[in-house]
Amino acid sequence: SAQTSMPFALDWKFEGPAAPYFLAVDSGLFSDAGLEVEISEGKGSLDAIPKVATGAFPVGFADINSLMRFLDQNPGAPVTAIMMIYDKPPFAVVGRKSLGVETAKDLEGKVLGAPPPDGAWAQFPIFAAENGLDMEQITVEPVGFPTREPMLAEGQVAAVTGFSFSSTLNLKRLGVPEDDLSVILMADNGVDLYGNAIIVNTDFAAENAEAVTGFLTAIAAGWRAAIVDPDAAIEALIERNPAADADLEKERLQMAIDDNVLTDFVAENGLGGIDADRMASAIEQTATVYEFTSEPDAALYFDDSYLPAADSRMLK
Amino acid sequence: MANLIEIKGVTHAYKTPNGPLPVLDGLEIAVPEGEFAAVVGPSGCGKSTLTRLIAGLMKPDRGEVWLHGRLVKSPRKTVGMAFQNPVMLEWRTILQNVILPLEIVAPSMPRKDRIARAEELLALVGLGGFEDKRPSELSGGMRQRASLCRAIVHKPDVLIMDEPFGALDAFTREDLWQTMHELRAKEPFTAVLITHDLRESVYLGDQVFVLSGRPATTQYVLDVTYPGDGMRRLEGLYTPEAAAMLATLREQIQIAQGRHPGPAVH
Amino acid sequence: MANLIEIKGVTHAYKTPNGPLPVLDGLEIAVPEGEFAAVVGPSGCGKSTLTRLIAGLMKPDRGEVWLHGRLVKSPRKTVGMAFQNPVMLEWRTILQNVILPLEIVAPSMPRKDRIARAEELLALVGLGGFEDKRPSELSGGMRQRASLCRAIVHKPDVLIMDEPFGALDAFTREDLWQTMHELRAKEPFTAVLITHDLRESVYLGDQVFVLSGRPATTQYVLDVTYPGDGMRRLEGLYTPEAAAMLATLREQIQIAQGRHPGPAVH
């Protein structure tokens, strides 16, 4: 039977949270649906989105907030999100208790390390507004990605912005005790934004609606299987990233599942859908930090018409 | 016999930051096929410039240079040139330096033949055994001799030599004069020889052209009638006829340098 | 008078890929202060090598070179050298090229004085008006004259000249001979002159050293007793005494070149 080729562009490197997709490949979920899926790593959402928009990759994985901006800057680009994966975005502020950071409010009077192009930092103004932080009192130190965690480990900054599962585990690796870390998820502190979603080239989707739905079904099944058997998922990952540390990646995957994927909403409604009100609020919050060049429209950013039936998206 | 080399009213000036420097002014030189023209003149009068014009390396401002009945517009393969400053390519051995023109002019000539030809010439000028040396391992006079070999290796019709024996002692020089005559008998060529040695000009030249000081004109032309029975011999230079020619040339050069010609002290 | 330059049993060989090439073999030369030593010898015999040894640019394999009663181990500021190949620095004008030694030897000399000195010398060799030209704008003979100026600009005690007039026509050359004598009277120096012009060696030299073929030894030393009333004049070269000296030298050189000395045809 003729397989439909659907190269899949990840937003990031082959880390724990990518394991479910490899598990889906290895357990034949895609090929059963008549799909030939090759997974490529990426350099951030801003790398993955154009790859899909040009049609080189029919499907990808990227942050929906970046997608909003991309579509605003490039109106009419044939790309949209079709399945939410990180119901709660991993945007977080990670601080050290020993340096006096436990809650959002503690950031005042401290030094915050933030890489300017960081996704979490981009949302920080929303977080600050929702928590009534006085930005005047926070010293923001621009840092590079590679130096972000080391600087926190060295105590040069008291907190950093970043993805919860990345920064936390990097810090543990650098020898910061786990109980010294305070992970302040923005989503738990008034930020309504969504996180990463499966994105699709709309031209491709229009012609291959069935294949896209089949793809999403397999993605949901992959996550389900990974939640049941994380070890198997990590094994599939290690095959692609041989130098990876299995335990670390498993922990990373588990954090992603617990904090970002398997939220109450997802447990109830299944993986992939969004709540229209929350989306509206998210857009509103985004508008406070980003100047839209044209009127934002939720319909441009998310299209739920390719989602398979809810029962096939249940994770438990 | 037609004139193989004809220089007609050649005028040239170098462009310099402070205006043009006239070097040649209506120069007239004609060399019949197979003959040897010696050119003498004061230092800096424009002799090397003349060689570059004949070789087609430069175009005169005015006037024409004809070779073989054709106007010279660019360099020709049938010309051989020994430069005043015998630059050798340091990355080649002496032998390879001498072979160079053959690589350009006779690309199809077998390697073996090229080497044989170059070795023969090097032996002729007394450089046998130095074939595989680098140019920097040679003395000044040796380099000059190698440069001469390079100029004739491809049997050019026209040979232009700019003070080719300047760095040689009297005897090596006289040997090479002899060699030139022998070569000419074996492989006929028409030659222009720039020199400042009057004896050399008389011994080698069929005509001697005396150039005036800068800007150079053809000030005097001496038709050499060499004493003896046809073959030129060194002894001929010590005959009264030769002495007279030398005296005339001395006088002319003295005029060329703008001096009052003194008594011919010889 | 003590010997200012003393070369004692100097032996030298160049290392080449195919074994050492012996060049000098037990050379002996002594030049009293203020005198002029001319050195003649066949091409490639080792004359330029000798100049490099005297200047301290090279160390002999065996034997010693003494200057001013001190063993030469490295170059000295009080030496002036005119190289056989008159390399000029293309990024400097002629004047700046001539000034160069002053920048090294007399860094405190005022700029004005340096220029005056260089201009004076350039005028002396007939290069007045060419001070601001680039070396590539000069003819071969002009470059050689500029190089001579560079060798003497800092009034060296010891002047070493390696065929300094090789590219010059007879008259310019004779003028410069005269100039050398005048300079020597004004600013006394001890000189070693390498040349292949026997008349030059006799006219300028107080002694003429004839070197044998490679490896060179001191084959013959001629003490020049120049005819005339003290001041050397060109006419002196045409006297019987001079002719005899020249004949001797010719004969010696012929021996140096390994030939049977022929009849002195002069």
Add this chain to the structure above:
Amino acid sequence: MDLLRKIGVPVAAILIFLGFWEFLVWVNGWPNYVMASPSDLPDAYIRFWNLFLTGSWQTLWRTVAGLGIAVVAGTLVGMVMGFSRIARDGLYPLLVGFNAVPKATLVPVLALLFIGQHNFNTVLMAFLISFFPIAVSVGIGLSTLEPEYRDILRSLGASRFTIFRKIALPKTLPEFFGALKVSVTLAFIGTNLVEIISPHGKGLGALFLSGQTNSNYPLMFAVLIALAVLGILLYYAVVALERIFAGWAERPQG
């Protein structure tokens, strides 16, 4: 005529290049996120002109500072390598090894070693990345100097340094300036690597990042072009110096 050539030719070349670029984008119908076209850029310049000006200045001075240090240090290292075979044999492999390491990966190391010293880091990186060509060219200039040239001064007992200053350096100036042209471009890359990888909110790199965060592709391309323009400006500064100091070297190509 001469002026026409000096100004007209480069300008024409640049215009042709821009036209070709515009044409390519147009013919292939590339969207902005693949490749912006020159006609998209003026907008970005007009909107952010003050950021471009300050950013350019910040990038430029750090680059020039790094380059200046590179010239001095490169010349010194080159001298050592040129004069001593042993130094050459020992230093070359180290330098080559160091230079084969992508500087992008060194930026974080530097940033951690000299935390918060942004200016220092940036200048240091511009220096590190750009000194090698200079060292190589000076080293080669010295080690291949013809003895005829060297001997002019050696015969006067001049020191090695004097020979270097009066003969070797002037003689290799053409190659030195060639190396400098390469170094100019490298120094810019060094400055920008730091501005982008270890951002401190300064310079054109920061503007590039901000374009990236906002998916403003024309802005990103505009920054790249601004960098190119800065590079060209610095190049002409080098050319001016070259004309003054090494103009003699250019030979007519009859």
Add this chain to the structure above:
Amino acid sequence: MDLLRKIGVPVAAILIFLGFWEFLVWVNGWPNYVMASPSDLPDAYIRFWNLFLTGSWQTLWRTVAGLGIAVVAGTLVGMVMGFSRIARDGLYPLLVGFNAVPKATLVPVLALLFIGQHNFNTVLMAFLISFFPIAVSVGIGLSTLEPEYRDILRSLGASRFTIFRKIALPKTLPEFFGALKVSVTLAFIGTNLVEIISPHGKGLGALFLSGQTNSNYPLMFAVLIALAVLGILLYYAVVALERIFAGWAERPQG
């Protein structure tokens, strides 16, 4: 004696460097994430030796391929610039502008233009980043060629190309090889930029990324050192060529 110098000196220099590095880390008490020390590296090599081998090979062949193209293209561009003043005036600013643009920012553009053509992209980047020094050095070699040399062949009516091949190129070989040494290091950087920025799971860059993902700092440093070693290997290949083709140029520094 000669062999001792040829092998002993570089080895000693490298050992001294490693010792100094170890000492620095030890004295400053830097943790691994600031700077790993040489003694941490063998572990990484032992654990991943097969990855290092395959990665090195993948990086090496792409680098050499890119470099090869750079030599050919650089020589051609250099010839054009060397022979024609107009080409020089027009091309130089463009090339400098292009080279002043950080290649890291071009990688994504290339990756989008030639999607999935990893080998092509990598070789292309290695080429793009490394051809400039070669072009500059060939161009300068030609435009500063002394007329005395050129005239030897010109007087025989030889073509410009012949003059280039027989005179200009050999005469500038020392500078050409110097440029090649610079280009070798740049080509490595080009290959790695692609491997790191537009990862395709191949080469040492992939190993570096994987070290980064796992915060395995010694592994990252080990990769950098492996890159340096590859660079040095390629450098010695260049030196071998240089000895053969341009050995004549080195002059004793009495």
